[in-house]
Amino acid sequence: MAIAATEPTSVRSFGPGTALSCRECGQRYELTPKFACEFCFGPLEVAYDFGTVTREEIESGPNNIWRYRSLLPVPTNVAELPNMNPGLTPLVRADRLAAELGFDSLHVKDDSGNPTHSFKDRVVAIAVEAARTFGFTTLSCSSTGNLAGAVGAAAARAGFESCVFIPAGLEEAKVVMAAVYGGKVVAIDGNYDDVNRFCSELIGDPVGEGWGFVNVNLRPYYGEGSKTLAYEIAEQLGWRLPEQIVIPIASGSQLTKIDKGFQELIKLGLVEDRPYKIFGAQATGCSPVAKAWEEGHDVIQPVKPDTIAKSLAIGNPADGPYVLDIAKRTGGSVEHVGDDEVVDAIRLLARTEGVFAETAGGVTTGVLRKLVREGRIDTKAETVVLNTGDGLKTLNAVDAGVTATVKPTLAAFTAAGLA
Ligand SMILES: Cc1ncc(COP(=O)(O)O)c(C=O)c1O
Numbered sequence: 084m085a086i087a088a089t090e091p092t093s094v095r096s097f098g099p100g101t102a103l104s105c106r107e108c109g110q111r112y113e114l115t116p117k118f119a120c121e122f123c124f125g126p127l128e129v130a131y132d133f134g135t136v137t138r139e140e141i142e143s144g145p146n147n148i149w150r151y152r153s154l155l156p157v158p159t160n161v162a163e164l165p166n167m168n169p170g171l172t173p174l175v176r177a178d179r180l181a182a183e184l185g186f187d188s189l190h191v192k193d194d195s196g197n198p199t200h201s202f203k204d205r206v207v208a209i210a211v212e213a214a215r216t217f218g219f220t221t222l223s224c225s226s227t228g229n230l231a232g233a234v235g236a237a238a239a240r241a242g243f244e245s246c247v248f249i250p251a252g253l254e255e256a257k258v259v260m261a262a263v264y265g266g267k268v269v270a271i272d273g274n275y276d277d278v279n280r281f282c283s284e285l286i287g288d289p290v291g292e293g294w295g296f297v298n299v300n301l302r303p304y305y306g307e308g309s310k311t312l313a314y315e316i317a318e319q320l321g322w323r324l325p326e327q328i329v330i331p332i333a334s335g336s337q338l339t340k341i342d343k344g345f346q347e348l349i350k351l352g353l354v355e356d357r358p359y360k361i362f363g364a365q366a367t368g369c370s371p372v373a374k375a376w377e378e379g380h381d382v383i384q385p386v387k388p389d390t391i392a393k394s395l396a397i398g399n400p401a402d403g404p405y406v407l408d409i410a411k412r413t414g415g416s417v418e419h420v421g422d423d424e425v426v427d428a429i430r431l432l433a434r435t436e437g438v439f440a441e442t443a444g445g446v447t448t449g450v451l452r453k454l455v456r457e458g459r460i461d462t463k464a465e466t467v468v469l470n471t472g473d474g475l476k477t478l479n480a481v482d483a484g485v486t487a488t489v490k491p492t493l494a495a496f497t498a499a500g501l502a
C-alpha cells in the first residue's frame with residue numbers, strides 16, 4: 084500500500100530503513116516484499132532516516148559488512164544472527180599493475196575473498212534479513228552463477244530451504260558451489276533473461292508462495308548490500324572517495340548502488356565531497372549498456388549474450404538506463420572488451436598483483452587497460468578497479484599449467500633448462 088512521504092513505518096526491524104521509494108516517481112510504500120511501483124512500474128529502493136553516523140561508530144564495529152549496519156535496512160542485532168558475515172575484503176595497493184599501466188595510484192578491491200568467493204555474499208546477506216522478517220521459508224534467486232552459490236550457502240547457515248535457478252551450461256565450479264549446500268539447483272534451458280522471466284512468474288503463483296527471491300521480490304533490500312563496497316573502499320582509502328572507479332555490469336545494480344553509497348557518505352559528512360568518475364565494464368559479447376553509451380541512446384536494446392564472462396551475461400539489464408545516467412553525471416563512461424582481452428587481463432592481474440580474478444575481473448581490468456590505451460582515463464587520478472569473483476570459478480577461461488615435468492634429479496632439472 085502506498086504511504087504518504089512523511090508517514091513513519093511501524094516496522095522497525097529494518098534499522099534506519101523507513102520506506103520503499105520509487106526511483107522514477109518518488110512514490111513511497113511500506114517496507115514489504117514489493118519491487119515495482121504501482122503507478123509507473125519504476126524500481127523501488129530503500130529510503131532511510133539515518134540520524135547521526137560517525138566514523139568512530141563504524142570503525143568500532145565487526146570486521147565485516149555489519150560495521151555499516153546503521154546504513155543498511157537490517158535489525159540492530161544483525162551481527163548476532165546466523166549469516167555468512169561477508170565483507171571487509173582487501174583493497175590491494177596495486178603498485179606493479181599501476182607501473183605497467185602508467186597510473187600514479189591504483190587499487191584493486193578484491194572481493195574474491197568473500198565466503199562463497201564473490202561479491203554476491205554482500206547482497207544476499209541483506210536479502211536474508213528481509214526474508215527472515217517477512218517470514219519466507221524458501222530462499223531463491225535467478226542467477227548467472229555466483230548468486231546461486233551465495234544463496235545456497237546463506238540459506239544453509241540461516242536455516243531456510245533453498246531453490247535456485249540458473250541458465251544451463253554454466254561453469255562447473257559455480258554449479259557445484261550452488262549444489263553442495265543441499266538446496267535445489269534448477270538449470271533452465273535458456274539464457275539468464277529466460278531464467279529471470281520464469282522466476283518473476285513463479286512469485287505470482289501459489290507454487291512460489293513463501294519464497295523470497297533475493298533478486299526479484301526482495302530486490303530493494305538485496306541491492307543495498309552493494310553499497311557496502313562503496314563504504315569499504317572509502318574507509319580503506321582513509322575516509323576518502325576514489326577519483327575514478329571501474330565496475331562490472333550485469334544487471335547494473337552493483338554500479339548504481341556503489342554510486343548511492345558514495346552519495347550517502349557525502350551527505351552524512353563521512354567523506355569530503357569531491358568529484359568521482361564511474362566507469363562501467365562489459366564483455367563485448369554481452370554489452371547492451373556499452374552499446375547504448377557508444378551510440379548516445381538512453382534506452383537499452385536487449386541482446387543475446389555470447390561471452391566467456393558468464394557471470395555478466397545479462398542481455399536485458401534492469402538497471403541499464405541508471406548506469407548510463409551515472410556514467411554521464413560523473414564524467415565516466417561505459418566500455419566493453421572482447422573475450423581475448425578478458426583472458427589477457429586475468430593474466431595481467433595475476434602476474435602483477437597475485438590476484439586471480441574470475442572472468443568478471445578480467446572484464447574490469449581489461450576495460451581499465453583499454454581506457455588507458457585510448458587516453459580516456461586520467462592516470463594521475465586515484466583509481467580503483469573491482470575484482471568481484473574468484474578465478475577458481477572460471478578455471479577453463481585461462482590456459483595455464485606446469486612449466487615442465489621432470490624426473491626428481493638435479494641433472495634432469497638442469498637438462499630441462501629450468502635452473
Ligand atoms: C562476479 C560478478 N561480478 C559482477 C556482477 C554484476 O552484478 P550486477 O547484476 O549487480 O550488475 C555479477 C552478477 O552476477 C557477478 O557474478
Ligand SMILES: [Zn+2]
Binds near residue numbers: 107108109120121
Ligand atoms: Zn513510480
